[in-house]
Amino acid sequence: MKVEFSKNREFDIIAIGRACIDLNATEYNRPMEETMTFTKYVGGSPANIAIGSSKLGLNAGFIGKISDDQHGRFIQQYMNRMGVDTSNLIIDKEGHKTGLAFTEIKSPEECSILMYREDVADLYLAPSEIRESYLKRSSILLVSGTALSKSPSREAVLNAIQLAKRNHVLVIFELDYRPYTWKSREETSVYYSLVAEQSDVILGTRDEYDILENKPNGKNKDTIQYLFQHSPGLIVIKQGVEGSFAYTREGETYKGKAYPTEVLKTFGAGDSYASAFLYALIKGKGIESALKYGSASASIVVSKHSSSDAMPTVQEIEQFIREKESPLNESIHVKG
Ligand SMILES: Nc1ncnc2c1ncn2[C@@H]1O[C@H](COP(=O)(O)OP(=O)(O)O)[C@@H](O)[C@H]1O
Numbered sequence: 595m596k597v598e599f600s601k602n603r604e605f606d607i608i609a610i611g612r613a614c615i616d617l618n619a620t621e622y623n624r625p626m627e628e629t630m631t632f633t634k635y636v637g638g639s640p641a642n643i644a645i646g647s648s649k650l651g652l653n654a655g656f657i658g659k660i661s662d663d664q665h666g667r668f669i670q671q672y673m674n675r676m677g678v679d680t681s682n683l684i685i686d687k688e689g690h691k692t693g694l695a696f697t698e699i700k701s702p703e704e705c706s707i708l709m710y711r712e713d714v715a716d717l718y719l720a721p722s723e724i725r726e727s728y729l730k731r732s733s734i735l736l737v738s739g740t741a742l743s744k745s746p747s748r749e750a751v752l753n754a755i756q757l758a759k760r761n762h763v764l765v766i767f768e769l770d771y772r773p774y775t776w777k778s779r780e781e782t783s784v785y786y787s788l789v790a791e792q793s794d795v796i797l798g799t800r801d802e803y804d805i806l807e808n809k810p811n812g813k814n815k816d817t818i819q820y821l822f823q824h825s826p827g828l829i830v831i832k833q834g835v836e837g838s839f840a841y842t843r844e845g846e847t848y849k850g851k852a853y854p855t856e857v858l859k860t861f862g863a864g865d866s867y868a869s870a871f872l873y874a875l876i877k878g879k880g881i882e883s884a885l886k887y888g889s890a891s892a893s894i895v896v897s898k899h900s901s902s903d904a905m906p907t908v909q910e911i912e913q914f915i916r917e918k919e920s921p922l923n924e925s926i927h928v929k930g
């Protein structure tokens with residue numbers, strides 16, 4: 595199966611949702627209570643994906659709302675430097691603040707994120723602020739699930755999806771579930787399924803599909819049976835170090851393995867995976883290669899300190915895959 599994109603559009607991808615700030619613990623292997631220093635990066639899943647895509651050479655744009663202060667300006671300036679178009683990044687005029695994510699790196703396996711998201715600017719993006727003239731310049735609209743958690747951002751995203759579909763822009767839904775931004779499981783499931791049913795491609799972890807379906811311990815075969823009755827043509831289900839699966843409406847199943855690495859922290863995997871997976875799809879490399887690009891990119895990012903700043907280039911990803919797939923490496927790995 596080949597995913598078809600509208601050709602000759604100025605942007606390969608426009609992401610919609612939050613652009614925030616990550617404050618990543620500079621001291622490793624200790625709890626947040628004892629962490630004294632943090633390094634500042636641009637964060638927020640859809641912003642990370644736009645930055646990652648741009649670093650891979652795609653033309654990326656972003657729709658969102660940022661605070662009218664030093665943090666907002668830091669985000670806009672960084673995204674511009676990374677080549678992301680911020681012409682539709684709106685500056686909040688009502689005093690709302692930028693979301694902050696403090697990360698705790700207790701050990702490579704035990705990381706957590708403490709988010710400050712009270713009254714954040716990104717959730718005040720309004721439906722009237724979505725421009726059809728901007729959206730229709732892109733092949734892809736990437737939607738982040740967290741942007742559905744509150745009005746008016748929820749309606750802004752629903753409006754963007756409607757306009758995207760009207761203009762043959764492929765809708766890609768990255769589930770990006772953050773429990774603390776939602777009121778209840780039922781509410782989450784209502785909006786997640788509403789958007790999933792209209793999307794062309796969905797990316798998420800097994801746990802996130804359980805949230806979408808509002809039932810625990812779901813099975814991939816039930817998930818795809820449900821979603822293929824609707825719009826999606828490609829469904830990706832990620833399972834951490836176990837790797838990931840891609841399913842097509844035509845009945846194909848692809849399994850992608852995770853590439854072992856020296857892990858520094860676990861967050862950032864999903865966003866780097868999404869950028870590189872989509873890059874490979876856009877470049878027509880096929881689903882099998884897209885799974886490799888996604889896994890390689892994630893493996894590179896979990897070995898580094900940030901999510902956005904650590905996004906790899908195409909050369910880094912391709913070199914990484916060559917090394918990991920070489921017979922020499924396999925034999926070393928098996929013996930080790
Ligand atoms: N510890 C790890 N080492 C190497 N690759 C990893 C690791 N964790 C995740 N990955 C890669 O990142 C992908 C996405 O990770 P996952 O944890 O499932 O998503 P998310 O970060 O969205 O929760 C996985 O399919 C895998 O390829």
Ligand SMILES: O=C(O)C[C@@H](O)[C@H](O)C(=O)COP(=O)(O)O
Binds near residue numbers: 695861865
């Ligand atoms: O999405 C956020 O608001 C925080 C991110 O910037 C952070 O780097 C992160 O959690 C990324 O994790 P991922 O979803 O596993 O890629």
